[in-house]
Amino acid sequence: MKRTYHVFLFMLLSFAVLTAKAQTAEKQIIQAMNEAAEQWNKGDLDSYMTLYDTAATMMMPKGRAKVNGVRELYEKYYFENGKPKQLLAYDTYEFTPLGKGYALLTGRFILKANEKMKERTGTFSLVFVHTSNGWKILHDHSG
Numbered sequence: 001m002k003r004t005y006h007v008f009l010f011m012l013l014s015f016a017v018l019t020a021k022a023q024t025a026e027k028q029i030i031q032a033m034n035e036a037a038e039q040w041n042k043g044d045l046d047s048y049m050t051l052y053d054t055a056a057t058m059m060m061p062k063g064r065a066k067v068n069g070v071r072e073l074y075e076k077y078y079f080e081n082g083k084p085k086q087l088l089a090y091d092t093y094e095f096t097p098l099g100k101g102y103a104l105l106t107g108r109f110i111l112k113a114n115e116k117m118k119e120r121t122g123t124f125s126l127v128f129v130h131t132s133n134g135w136k137i138l139h140d141h142s143g
Contacts, residue, residue: 026095029105029128029135033090040088045074053129053136070140078111086111086120101130102138109142 032051039047049071056067065073078085089110096104106125113119124142128135 025097025103025130025135029095029103030093032135033105037088037090040084043083045071045079051137053131053138056137056139058140086114086117098127103128
């Protein structure tokens, strides 16, 4: 009986630790996303791109592109003269832990309306990896 109690207690504590780690990861990732949107809105694409891991990829119509292709896409279609064409926001986050050091974040991006462009929205799914520099996007599937 005593052994069963100890096993149960160990399992309960392990579950509590894993749940706390997942909640911490979720908060850190969402905070990083919100900070990146702020950098985008300031026109600081360099800081925005630090959200991506150096090995990151993104799904494009012709297949996966490496992180430098992602940056080129943003520069070509979403920035003009070093400023974003539209302000960026994210919402409806849904977090799923994928194992130690990996997570999936889905949600919606919003490119806000302005005098030149109407509001555009879409969904994203991002695979994050935990690195020595924090949580970074490993794969981006936005559309």
